Amino acid sequence: MKLLHLDSSILGDASASRQLSQTVVAAWQAAEPAAKVSYRDLAGDALSHLSSASLVAGGTPAELRDAAQKHEVELAESTLQEFLEADAIVIGAPMYNFSVPTQLKAWIDRIAVAGKTFAYDENGPKGLAGGKKVVIVSTSGGLHAGQPTGVAHEDYLLVVLRFLGITDIEIIRAHGLAYGEEPRANALSAANRQVSELFAAAVA
Numbered sequence: 001m002k003l004l005h006l007d008s009s010i011l012g013d014a015s016a017s018r019q020l021s022q023t024v025v026a027a028w029q030a031a032e033p034a035a036k037v038s039y040r041d042l043a044g045d046a047l048s049h050l051s052s053a054s055l056v057a058g059g060t061p062a063e064l065r066d067a068a069q070k071h072e073v074e075l076a077e078s079t080l081q082e083f084l085e086a087d088a089i090v091i092g093a094p095m096y097n098f099s100v101p102t103q104l105k106a107w108i109d110r111i112a113v114a115g116k117t118f119a120y121d122e123n124g125p126k127g128l129a130g131g132k133k134v135v136i137v138s139t140s141g142g143l144h145a146g147q148p149t150g151v152a153h154e155d156y157l158l159v160v161l162r163f164l165g166i167t168d169i170e171i172i173r174a175h176g177l178a179y180g181e182e183p184r185a186n187a188l189s190a191a192n193r194q195v196s197e198l199f200a201a202a203v204a
Helices: 016-031 053-061 065-083 102-111 150-161 181-203
Strands: 001-005 036-041 087-096 120-123 125-127 135-141 166-172
Touching: 001 016, 001 065, 016 087, 016 135, 016 181, 053 065, 065 102, 087 150, 120 166, 125 150, 135 150, 150 166, 166 181
Parallel strands: 001 036, 001 087, 087 135, 135 166
Antiparallel strands: 120 125
């Protein structure tokens, strides 16, 4: 099994989502020792955002691309291929300003590719990237799950993943992290219990 581990927090070692995503990956490896993990730090090594230059590079014949265009196309293709080859994905997704980090959005724009991960026909959209399992590590300072303020965070990720054909999705949630030391500790403890329960069920 190939497991893709993504972090997107800009907080480094102080990040709750990074700590929890690593806990998920460690638990997954313990449950499936043969799993091969690849790691992408979307904040530390950020992808460029989709732009008109991206489209021009992709539409330029390979032999006519300049160095910048070659880099752009190689980046897009390697990111997409890494996603397609993954059997499972762990996504560290903190909430920034009621949405996902811009670095995570840049990754989504690289893997949501018509004809590769989704397509349209006379019946509407069809996801082409099914068969993967995804664990979203959702963190936020406030309490937003199930609220209008959470629509552009967890709900957005669910919409995108399902659009691509992925339906096996779990959410490990630690919210209310800015409410004080005790609420933060309780939220993180609850999230760690979620991880244990998730992989205990997988092993059983």
